[in-house]
Amino acid sequence: MTVRPARLLSALIGCGLIALTSASGSVLAQEKVLRIGMTAADIPRTLGQPDQGFEGNRFTGIPMYDALTQWDLSKADAPSVLIPGLAASWAVDAADKTKWVFKLRPGAKFHDGSAFDADAVVWNVQKVLDKDARHFDASQVGVTASRMPTLRSARKIDELTVELTTSEPDSFLPLNLTNLFMASPAHWEAKLKAVPASVTDPAERAKQAWVAFAADASGTGPFKMSRFVPRERLEVVKNTAYWDPKRTPTIDKVVMLPLPEANARTAALLSGQVDWIEAPAPDAIPQIKSRGFTVYSNPQPHIWPWQLSFAEGSPWLDKRVRHAANLCINRGELKELLGGMMGEAKGIVSPDHPWWGNPSFDVKFDPDAARKLMAEAGHSAAKPLKVKVQVSASGSGQMQPLPMNEYLQESLRQCYFDVELDVLEWNTLFTNWRRGAKDPSASGANAINVTAATMDPFFAMVRFVSTKTFPPVSNNWGFFGNDEFDALIATARTTFEDKERDAALARLHARIVEEAPFVFVAHDVGPRAMSPKVKGVVQPKSWFIDIAPMRVE
Amino acid sequence: MIFYLLRRIVYTVPIMLGVAFFCFLLVHISPGDPLVAILPPDASVELQRQLMTLYGFDRSWPEQFFGWLWRALQGDLGTSIATGRPVADEVFRAVGNTLMLACLATLIGFLLGSLFGFVAGYFSNSWVDRAASALSVLGVSVPHYWLGMVMVIVFSAWLGWLPPTGAGPGGSDQWAWDWAHIQYMVLPAVTMSVIPMGIIARTVRALVADILAQEFVVGLKAKGMTDSGIFLHVVKNAAPTALAVMGLQLGYLLGGSILIETVFSWPGTGFLLNSAIFQRDLPLLQGTILVLAMFFVLLNLLVDTLQTAIDPRIQR
């Protein structure tokens, strides 16, 4: 790398002069363009299995790809439920509950023109689950395999029928499959062929084919990838041949920009550089509104909790203390702190959710009751209970972790808690979360503040309260669990009728709230600010939002 | 001179090796899981072990280091864990963008800095000197990321004159030297130029004052040499050092652009470094630091060489 500053400098000067003399006439095309400022520091991966958490699924998953099943994003006033996607219908085998048959939607096509069929499903299952498959890609395994923990394999029955096999009976499978996006096998093969012949190692060829695929992807979604500048911008154009007429876009082009800095996002919106920003800084919202922009929000399937430790010696082993902490937080006031951009948590899910289940313990603000419980447990203002919480300064889905935790620290003081905050870097905290409260990395902390997506029952509840998910297996950081909870989980997992499964999950949820292995604090509301020229926006009660039906005027 | 140059180059080799080793060490002392960027929170131990093997993190340190070094020498800096793209592509694209910004910033800083410094040194100890010196001290004392934020608020959000973020309306790969694109550089470049401005002004002031105080200049003055003659003399003698400082400043801006690029979302090496740190993308972190440090080492060598060539007074 030899760069000559002198030459570069002279080039700069020369070009600067040319620039000053040339007119700057930028031609505004008549096409309808929607420009989005994301919070991610990088464009989520475009090859079908996005990274960057659910923001990835939101922007490079759902718009460009479809999965066998999908979330209904068309309503703002009801919980987002599961609906058919590329699969038209599905059912579990009556005799062997580890086998599922999925009937595929006829007529769906990939952006490259190839047909979506049973072979494509098998191929896409193999890309993350079959190490011997030529197109197996280790880099996609991490984000995918854990979101469908029981899926093992796929088998073609006929052109439009596939059989999926799970490791154990699992009624959550259809929910999990929203995370497996269908990429085009034909397009990938074309990319593989284009890898220079000088590369001979098959694994290396496959890797390079995936890199090429990511730069020019092909799915079945309502938008097609048209331009990709790594770390800077992704452009997608409408797919007029989309299989669902209700979701065939009218917007010609969507441009996505990674803008991780909240103030930069706000400035980009206010100066007209983008039409839509994710997560504007709460304090900037009044200014944004006063300039004529619309701020959308709706509680998401998300919980912002303190997850409590049940390891030996933890102060939270006393249920009175857990209830006291839950009763000592004025969530309404906290909501005000966040400029209204928060949902008040009364459990993992909200009371309008099918999994709610009417718990007998009401999570609300009642400091007198909290102090009474604490007094019974032997604590007082003079003899406060010391607790230590690991928190982060930022992080995906963590909302405003510092002000919020400082607020909890202050609030709990009035109920005889002496809270020590141990602030860690986000990834360190995240790693510790998997290691559990007994690991030295917890350094004596007896609670941890990691937020969770609660769309599917495993992520919402099972992983926190099962004895099978103790660290390092999964996220039962605090080692909470007993036979009762294991039985409740087993029942829900093996109940295959939708309504009954939800009822079983509701019983589980009610018991979780009653036992309170968490301090339930908030739900994120996914605030986003948009220019008034973006019409037809529905912000569902979901992590996701459907760009396809929107219009730009 | 040739001998000096050769010796200088020979010295550089072990330093480069040391730098490479330090880059390697740096990311291997970091706590946390190297695969956290792609490992989901509830990944099983088995999956974790499987990926560790696939990415080669289970091998011994020396094996990893020499493997990495050997491939780096062939231009292969590995693959980014988070994006799966080759690190070398990512880094060199970013280096180009940062160079553009840093060159402009250095140029602005050099022109303004020389002006202030020269004026201050020429009118040494007058009020002009104090005013110009004050400006240069301001330059090195201001927290520039803060200055950048304030500029965005004022010039983008309030006045709407300049775009706040990004590298051009179509991304850096469609960069063109017209106003539609250059306007994106103005705020970050001006913010960035504040430090070199301050440093160059201080250097030039000291040089000019020094040269003017030298006895033979005083003598020339007494003999009735014209002001323009003295001016030329001063410029000729101050230029090598000032240019050397400028060259080094370019190097610092390349390495120190992280805060400014973060504030302005400029797709350069600082921006890359920031996401590498926060995504814990170790191969990317390693590669970016390595390239920046190597660039700096080479730049130092270049500046040294040029300075020796230009300035015959330097005897080594």
Next chain:
Amino acid sequence: MTTLNAGAAPAPVYERSAGFWSGVLKKLARDPVAIGAAAVLLALVLIALFAPLITPHDPYQTSLLKRLRPIGFENFLLGTDELGRDLLSRLMLGARLSLFMGIVPVLIAFVLGSAIGILAGYAGGLANTLIMRTIDVLYAFPSVLLAIALSGALGAGIGNALLSLTIVFIPPIARVAESVTTQVRGRDFVEAARASGAGAFTIVRVHVLGNVLGPIFVYATSLIAVSMILASGLSFLGLGVRPPEPEWGLMLNTLRTAIYTQPWVAALPGVMIFITSISFNLLSDSLRSAMDVKN
């Protein structure tokens, strides 16, 4: 922020007479800029020392009803921050950590760097080469890059930030120390001492230290401002001090989202960093010119 690698030349070495330091002090006392800067810094140090006694409010007391109030609101002289805490109190208490992060890394680096540099300079030969080449490796990184890379690798936290900054400052100080020691080593008075049979330790203690520490000290003072700005930059990126501790860089970070609603309040921590670093720079400049025997 990057002055540190700019290679500020150490003041030339002359044998110091007994009255040298009092002369320097006398010169400083006649320099209004030095007096002003010193006064500002003294005031800041006093505020930092006595902060817990003199803050008008509890710097940790949050109030959601009184968040982001303007300057002069009720009895909040400088307004309140994003959690309704009194900004003046937090700025006063914040002076502690900010000054600490400015001075302590430089101080540690001053001790270690001088020791390394003097050792290398006095020993000369192979030992010098080995030590200085190792130092050169660290010196090959631009300071900001090194600080951020180290902190990024080690993780957030005041201890790690302190460690990173110290590592950043050791190489330049060691290099200055080495070059000054090498100069002094060749001087007549050292040769004379050696000829008269003085031991190495005595020579270093009496002749080298007395003549070397001054220039290194001046150089080190110029690094304090750099250290402060770097430390606050680390906090700004989320790699430095952890909340709820008040530190100016971190306050700037947490207040920056409020820059649309209360720009003046949000700008204040930046102003404090600015004032302090400019005072250190001015004082360091004055010190340097006061020690320059030529003037």
